[in-house]
Amino acid sequence: MKRLLTLLAIAAVLASSLVACAPVPQVIEKEVVVTATPVPVVVEKELTVYHWWTAGGEKQAMDVIFKHFRAANPDIKIVDNPLAGGGGITLKTVMQGMLAAKMPPDTFQSLSGSELKMYVDGAYLDPVDDVWAANNLDTNYPAVINKMVTFNGKKYGIPMNAHRANWLFYNVPLFKELGLEPPTNVDELIAVAKAIKEARPEVSPIGLGSRDKWTAIFLFDVVLLSEGGPDVYEQFYTGQLDVETDPVIRAAMEKYKALIPYLYPYHGAKIWSDIPGPLGEGQIGMMVIGDFAAAQLVQAGYVEGTDWEAVGFPQEPEEVFLMIVDTFTRPVGIKHPEANTAWLNNLADPDTQAEFNIIKGSIAIHKDVPDSNYPDDLHQRASAAFKGKRIVPASAHGALAPQNFLSDWQDILTRFLYTGDVDAALSQTALVMTSYDVAGQSEWYWAK
Numbered sequence: 001m002k003r004l005l006t007l008l009a010i011a012a013v014l015a016s017s018l019v020a021c022a023p024v025p026q027v028i029e030k031e032v033v034v035t036a037t038p039v040p041v042v043v044e045k046e047l048t049v050y051h052w053w054t055a056g057g058e059k060q061a062m063d064v065i066f067k068h069f070r071a072a073n074p075d076i077k078i079v080d081n082p083l084a085g086g087g088g089i090t091l092k093t094v095m096q097g098m099l100a101a102k103m104p105p106d107t108f109q110s111l112s113g114s115e116l117k118m119y120v121d122g123a124y125l126d127p128v129d130d131v132w133a134a135n136n137l138d139t140n141y142p143a144v145i146n147k148m149v150t151f152n153g154k155k156y157g158i159p160m161n162a163h164r165a166n167w168l169f170y171n172v173p174l175f176k177e178l179g180l181e182p183p184t185n186v187d188e189l190i191a192v193a194k195a196i197k198e199a200r201p202e203v204s205p206i207g208l209g210s211r212d213k214w215t216a217i218f219l220f221d222v223v224l225l226s227e228g229g230p231d232v233y234e235q236f237y238t239g240q241l242d243v244e245t246d247p248v249i250r251a252a253m254e255k256y257k258a259l260i261p262y263l264y265p266y267h268g269a270k271i272w273s274d275i276p277g278p279l280g281e282g283q284i285g286m287m288v289i290g291d292f293a294a295a296q297l298v299q300a301g302y303v304e305g306t307d308w309e310a311v312g313f314p315q316e317p318e319e320v321f322l323m324i325v326d327t328f329t330r331p332v333g334i335k336h337p338e339a340n341t342a343w344l345n346n347l348a349d350p351d352t353q354a355e356f357n358i359i360k361g362s363i364a365i366h367k368d369v370p371d372s373n374y375p376d377d378l379h380q381r382a383s384a385a386f387k388g389k390r391i392v393p394a395s396a397h398g399a400l401a402p403q404n405f406l407s408d409w410q411d412i413l414t415r416f417l418y419t420g421d422v423d424a425a426l427s428q429t430a431l432v433m434t435s436y437d438v439a440g441q442s443e444w445y446w447a448k
């Protein structure tokens, strides 16, 4: 019909121009009346999803979510939009543009905590209290998860897993060959790195892929936890300390500097997912990263206990569970609200979580998923740590520090890995903490 109307319009234009050129007036013999026959509007049942799970292990885990969704909603077509960029670095930028332009997808990935708050503050999200209540998540999820999605008294996302950010992965044959024990604090980390460098100069003692920058924060975070413990960690990232004068922060920066000679030298050219392979092969001795690296090692065929192992790090002064929570949202003004509800319900389902988390490297947060769900040691230890250790929201990947601060902070740290200038790093950090009012932005975290 649209085409017919267009053709008629073109014909009319042509006709009128012909009339204009014609020497004699044209006689219109018969008037053509076009009556618009109503065409039924077919609203496709679909769900547009944006996420960043493209690396080995991540993609396979997302396929599990899709499988469960399709089984429960065979009539809804999934329009999948994976955006590469670990931790959502690309997605965050793309999403800000789409949301500002009022072109929201039906759902997109975020991280619970300050990252989610950023979208809430922008008035880009609708609450999901209906899904929360329907799945009884006040009871079925731990209180700490509840806190990370609640802003202004409402829930703004449905999480389905907890990643642990503070794992130290290491190559087992190398450690056996050199008679090394996994380090428990930053001083031991430096000592083990030194031992590797002396015995096997061709091996990089500590792997890092800092092209995406956030990995530099992951490494700093375990150094800070080792030097200051979890209280200092939380105070630092919520703007409670005077960074320029605080002795613990300075000590952490000094220890971070002491790691530089042991890092994989071309770290600026690599991203996180470039590192697990060489670690599995023994070209890299250790790396500090979340348990999404375990998923990638497993997918690539490296065996836990034989090729690689991971320990919670640091274990001194206190071993904590540094938590990252993957979450999906309900943007304002979406085209397919029913599909969004179905999607969020699926994420809260313990069966989906059970299967997804085995592949993803993270642990389920629904209490109906038992520890025995996991066939491997790493998951079982993560699950035990989640229940038994203090849970601290990770700074990077959304949970604790405000997003605008994190962006500058990762620049400061990646620069520092080349300059090693402690004074400059501390004064720059103090400056961005003040100018972004990190303390003010973090009030939600301390609110009772």
Ligand code: BGC
Pocket: 052, 058, 085, 086, 087, 088, 111, 163, 292, 324, 325, 326, 397
């Ligand atoms: C997410 C993980 C993901 C990792 C790397 C983190 O922010 O929580 O699910 O595997 O980024 O992309």
